[in-house]
Amino acid sequence: MTPTLFGRIQTRIFLVAVVGSLWTLLITPVLPGGGDDGVPYAMTFSILLVVGVAGIVWEFVYHALQQFRWEKDWPTLLSLVTGINEGLLAWLIVAAGFAPGIDDGVPLAAFLVHFITTWLVIFLYANGPMRVPFLRWRYRGGRLV
Amino acid sequence: MSQQQPPPPAPPGGTPAAGSAPAAGDLTDQLIATSIWTDEMVAGAGIPIIDVPLTSVGGGIGSFVLADVLRIAGMPAGSMRALGQADRPWDTYAYLASVSQIPEPERLRSDAGSTPDNIWGFPSFAVREAFGARSLTGFIAPLFQVLVEPILTDYYTPPAGHVYSGMQREADRIGWWNMVDKGQVRMIRRRAGGGYFTILTPPAGTSATKRVAYRSLHVHTAVGYPGVRFLRDLQEYREKHQDFTRVVNAYEPHEHVYQELRKRPGTVVVRGSGIVGSRILQRLIDDREHHGAQTTIIHLFRNFVDGPQGKSIFMRRPGADGFAYQGFNFPKAAWGGQLKNRLERSGPEERKELIAQMGGTNTPKRKLWQQQLAKGRREGYYRTHVGTVTEVYPGDDGTVVTRIDTADGVLEVAANYIVDATGLQADIGEHRVLNDLLEHGGAGRNAVGRLDVEPSFEVRGTRSGEGRIYASGSSTLGGYYAGVDSFLGLQYAALQIADDLASQRFVKKIGPVRSTLQWWKWAFNRKVSS
Numbered sequence A: 001m002t003p004t005l006f007g008r009i010q011t012r013i014f015l016v017a018v019v020g021s022l023w024t025l026l027i028t029p030v031l032p033g034g035g036d037d038g039v040p041y042a043m044t045f046s047i048l049l050v051v052g053v054a055g056i057v058w059e060f061v062y063h064a065l066q067q068f069r070w071e072k073d074w075p076t077l078l079s080l081v082t083g084i085n086e087g088l089l090a091w092l093i094v095a096a097g098f099a100p101g102i103d104d105g106v107p108l109a110a111f112l113v114h115f116i117t118t119w120l121v122i123f124l125y126a127n128g129p130m131r132v133p134f135l136r137w138r139y140r141g142g143r144l145v
Numbered sequence B: 001m002s003q004q005q006p007p008p009p010a011p012p013g014g015t016p017a018a019g020s021a022p023a024a025g026d027l028t029d030q031l032i033a034t035s036i037w038t039d040e041m042v043a044g045a046g047i048p049i050i051d052v053p054l055t056s057v058g059g060g061i062g063s064f065v066l067a068d069v070l071r072i073a074g075m076p077a078g079s080m081r082a083l084g085q086a087d088r089p090w091d092t093y094a095y096l097a098s099v100s101q102i103p104e105p106e107r108l109r110s111d112a113g114s115t116p117d118n119i120w121g122f123p124s125f126a127v128r129e130a131f132g133a134r135s136l137t138g139f140i141a142p143l144f145q146v147l148v149e150p151i152l153t154d155y156y157t158p159p160a161g162h163v164y165s166g167m168q169r170e171a172d173r174i175g176w177w178n179m180v181d182k183g184q185v186r187m188i189r190r191r192a193g194g195g196y197f198t199i200l201t202p203p204a205g206t207s208a209t210k211r212v213a214y215r216s217l218h219v220h221t222a223v224g225y226p227g228v229r230f231l232r233d234l235q236e237y238r239e240k241h242q243d244f245t246r247v248v249n250a251y252e253p254h255e256h257v258y259q260e261l262r263k264r265p266g267t268v269v270v271r272g273s274g275i276v277g278s279r280i281l282q283r284l285i286d287d288r289e290h291h292g293a294q295t296t297i298i299h300l301f302r303n304f305v306d307g308p309q310g311k312s313i314f315m316r317r318p319g320a321d322g323f324a325y326q327g328f329n330f331p332k333a334a335w336g337g338q339l340k341n342r343l344e345r346s347g348p349e350e351r352k353e354l355i356a357q358m359g360g361t362n363t364p365k366r367k368l369w370q371q372q373l374a375k376g377r378r379e380g381y382y383r384t385h386v387g388t389v390t391e392v393y394p395g396d397d398g399t400v401v402t403r404i405d406t407a408d409g410v411l412e413v414a415a416n417y418i419v420d421a422t423g424l425q426a427d428i429g430e431h432r433v434l435n436d437l438l439e440h441g442g443a444g445r446n447a448v449g450r451l452d453v454e455p456s457f458e459v460r461g462t463r464s465g466e467g468r469i470y471a472s473g474s475s476t477l478g479g480y481y482a483g484v485d486s487f488l489g490l491q492y493a494a495l496q497i498a499d500d501l502a503s504q505r506f507v508k509k510i511g512p513v514r515s516t517l518q519w520w521k522w523a524f525n526r527k528v529s530s
Helices: A005-030 A041-066 A076-095 A108-126 B029-033 B039-044 B061-072 B091-099 B125-131 B136-148 B160-174 B232-241 B255-263 B275-291 B338-345 B348-358 B367-379 B432-440 B487-503 B512-523
Strands: B049-051 B054-057 B080-084 B180-182 B184-191 B196-201 B212-216 B218-221 B247-249 B267-271 B296-301 B382-386 B388-394 B400-406 B409-415 B417-420 B469-471
Touching (some): A076 A108, B061 B160, B061 B218, B061 B487, B184 B432, B232 B247, B267 B275, B267 B409, B275 B296, B338 B348, B382 B400
Parallel strands (some): B080 B180, B247 B417, B267 B296
Antiparallel strands (some): B196 B212
């Protein structure tokens, strides 16, 4: 991908809010570690919100790093492996109690499965199917509007 | 439409007239001299008029890609005629690729998402190659490569044959074959009252008159390169000594060079350090490695790139061993990211500078080529010289001698063959139709000297009433988009043109719903409704 800064932010918001939300709706009932009542939606959507908001900050970092690349592109592999740093930060935020609406902590297993699968779904969607409805997206550095 | 040489004069067709009177249905002196034609003038010359809303001059990949986007945007097949000489839109491209050493099984310099048979770029060629594979490694390899490119591997690039077969399928799907009229376009002229006339010279014997006029509201041109470019000293040598065997251009058939070098040891001088130069070097070394050739390669550089270029660490292109390296002919973001934005915001002179900085002569840093050249240097059969060629003349024993001014003095290199791999002729004035557009159509040149186009790819200054002329491809380099001479650039131009036409209600704007529905049709190979 060859994102611009605004393109990155717009794409991030869209991917988390639409693709991430749909996936979270599907996966939450089967997440491990929630005991008899399961993992509440409030918890997973709160994590998703953390990923989205922290992600916007991350985009500034990535954009700065991209400036050192001659091609001014963001290779596919980087958009996959940045899941590691983003996942770690999101976990730290959640564990420190900064995630809204989560008071008694989050089971690590639930967090891992939720975060990793959401990251992969978003990654796969952004690297192909995203182009189907949004024909001009790839020419606009990831801007949707 | 580009061929080995500038378009030849119109072939004789119809019934040639004796004496000075023009043949029936031919151009008259009055028509040739008049910039804006009336219907009566054309009819008076006996030229039959065919009405169609849009003509596309060229009939190559540029015309095809526009047809694809417009058909998907709801244009009936009968609303556009593509005019050109090739049987299939990719024929000229495939010919040039093949003689410059990219036959169908070999890979192009084009990325996975540049898919001239699919306006979305999904599924990419890499995904399609994976699902077309017959082994597990064949399935995994292309997917892994697009995942880790260009960090751990070279960029994925599709085999030429896959691109052609993809276009064949899409041409069948959109009804392309009924949208084409064969022949050579002579000129485009504005029409009094709006729109244009496009004059076609059909192949001899296929038409009652020598010329046919297409009266259309809009015109699109995508004519490619006017011809092959020769270095001046090589051109002089060829003309003076009538030697077209020993001094060849990479874009003309020159298989005899490789065949001869397989039979006996020889020396080849290669001129040019771009992608074509790399392909020629690969072929010469492949023949050494696999067919026992004993060729010595002398690679001449005018500008030797000995390291990364660029003052700022934020704008520094990798380079070494004489070559400037990048994956494609421009940095990736020129097609749709930061660099595209920057170009759009720049003024004409700044654009020219930026295009020169991002483009110019460059080649990808492919692992195979690095290994081959490193081995050649070690074993002494690949040598480089830097300097300016002052003369090329016949030497002893059927050799050709190149005299070079180098930093260390004058050097004379005798070789059995010289391969000019410096590229194609890009001067639009050398193309008959574009030259006519400059002289009579109101078109102008941009800072780079090519056709001056709007961001919508409308050719500035050529409006005729409601009618517009659009251009895409290499003739438009120097405008708001750098990668015009690429599959993705043609697709971008087509989309911009389609959007401009949609704003005039010529077609529908392709929004998310239409885009998705049409993609489903593509995926299941369902015909686009006529």
